[in-house]
Amino acid sequence: MIFENKKEKYLFTLPAIFMVSITIYLPFLISSYYSLTEWNGIDREAKFIGLENFKTIFFENNQFFDVLIFTGNYTALFMLFSNLFALIIALVLVQKLKTAKLLRGIFFVPYIMSMIIVGFIWKFIFSQGFARLYEITELGLLNLSWLGNSELAFYSVVLVGVWQQLGFYIVLYIAGLQAIPGDLLEAATVDGANIFQKFFKITLPLLGPSITVCMFMSLTRGLKVFDIILALTQGGPGGSTYSATLDIYREAFQYNNYGLGSAKAIIFFIIVLILTQIVLKISRRNEVEL
């Protein structure tokens, strides 16, 4: 122990606790209060209306549920694709390829770009880029309105989200794969295990901690998706790609319903809290130790 004295230990955590409190816990408590009020964000006084906002969300307007369903669908696809592709690419990149290091860099580049910029790049690709490619190749797929059709727009958003985040999960999986002792795999080879048996019986179980981290990260990032949608579709066409966070932002700052927006944020917070705990529990249970 560095700190012999218990008091000293608490003393040194105080600044951190203070900063976290005023930037996270305090605003959280204040928005909890605003969720019980009717306020447009401008008036000097907010009007206390009790649970009226929650009543509006649950009984009068089903729009927030549509948004939650969209967010759920997005998160499910985002988790599936980003983990699946990241694992596959990571498996390839730990092989003794000449270009492995270069490729790792290339896959990581989108991740260090700002979401908004990635959004605008893809907006360009989907519109002008695809239009030009269609002229050259005449592939019908390229002539579809990828951002203008409400169903396709959903997949476009998922595609760009996964494309941008993939590098991050690849790095985590590579680290996990490299931590697996080579002698185990060698022993399995000697015992006559084929490549699939080795992967499913040894590699995958030992990747447990990496999978837990990646699942958890992709879950929270999927649920919080905001900027990529803002840049690509702004919730359109016809409001079909509103995520929960974007909808909360719209309610509070565009529709000037600060109270209602706060109430939505509180509900969303509780949903996220429950979901993350469940996913964390499940993946921890599946981890194995050597």
Added chain:
Amino acid sequence: MRKMVVLLVAVMMLVGTFNVLAQTAEIDIFISMPEYADPINELIDTYQEEVNNEVEINYETTQSDYPTLLKVKLNSGDIPDLFASTSGKEIELYKEYSYDLSGEPMMDTMLPSVKKAMADADGNGVYGFAIKGNYFGLIYNKDLFAQAGIEKFPETISEMETAIEKLEAEGITPFTSGFSEWWVFKHLFQHFLVAAEDDVQALVRDFENGEASFSDYPVLEDNFFHFVDLVVEHGDNKILESSLNTEISQFATGQAAMVIGQGPWIEDSLIQIDPELNIGFTGYPVSEDPAESQVISGADQAVRVSSDSEDLDAVLDFVNWWYTSDYGKSWFTDVAGVVPPIEVEIPEDYYQIIQEGIKASEEKGSAPLAIIYSTDSFHSAFGEAMQTYVGGNATKAETIETIETKWQEIDGSN
């Protein structure tokens, strides 16, 4: 030696008091519309050079998220002396923070249509002034229309249908729409709204209270949707991906003959692509009555004077100078290049769209600006509903129902 020190201290104290007495007034400007940052800086410099060099003017501007940033400032008590909002309905929203300018000298030059846009919900007071007036209408390419043999621009919907046929026979796409932008719909819709009722402010209020409905007004229920259908059918390929930039490039490169939902603000971009462009600007055909095809004029942005300002006199001097001095009056056309919100002569080689707008309103009169009586919260919901309609995911009846409900939900007084 000691005397010297005492004297020095005394002098320093005197200077100190003098400084306090001569403390300059400060004007904090925080407004949107960054496109006018350079002209406004020039205006401020001129004011400080020619009129009052004592006053300190801090000018800050931003486009994205301006309302959010303004709210943060208002809530934290850091209220700018000059701030911006949209005109019309939003006048009421910030009324408790705004100074009523109706007794000021600047009223002499301000256009009546601008004053009207700055009044509160009861039509009283002038709670702001405009940096620019604006025109709304249909922008068209005169050369393409001549090429298709159309001599007179269509003023009724049936004339428009004939014109579309003639344009398409020449291989010209009639429309470019920008339908991925929610605000294009409000610009288009207001032309039908002003045709529906003379007192458009009252009509909007009836819609908000659920006392008016589309079915009472064929021009809204039938003509508006028919016109949107025409644009969808004879417009851009991927219609819901068409943005402001699509409109500018399609029109300026001569691929589309008419631009939906835009106005004088795109002329610079158009001319940059093709300086030879021959631009026409007129009202939309909204019915079978040519008289109802009018351009719309008014001011859609308001600059507000904070009623809590510590240097209110200095702020008022500045804005009055802006509207009444010779430099200030010529600033609108010579420096900023906008539609002047005051009564002033327009230079002859001025923007084509503005000149056409003035000409059209002199010939046929202009309609009042209707969009300012609804909030952008409603308008973005309106745009979304229309996008759903254009995308084929809702019928006309469903769309009308959504719009009527949203109007009450968002803008109604609950």
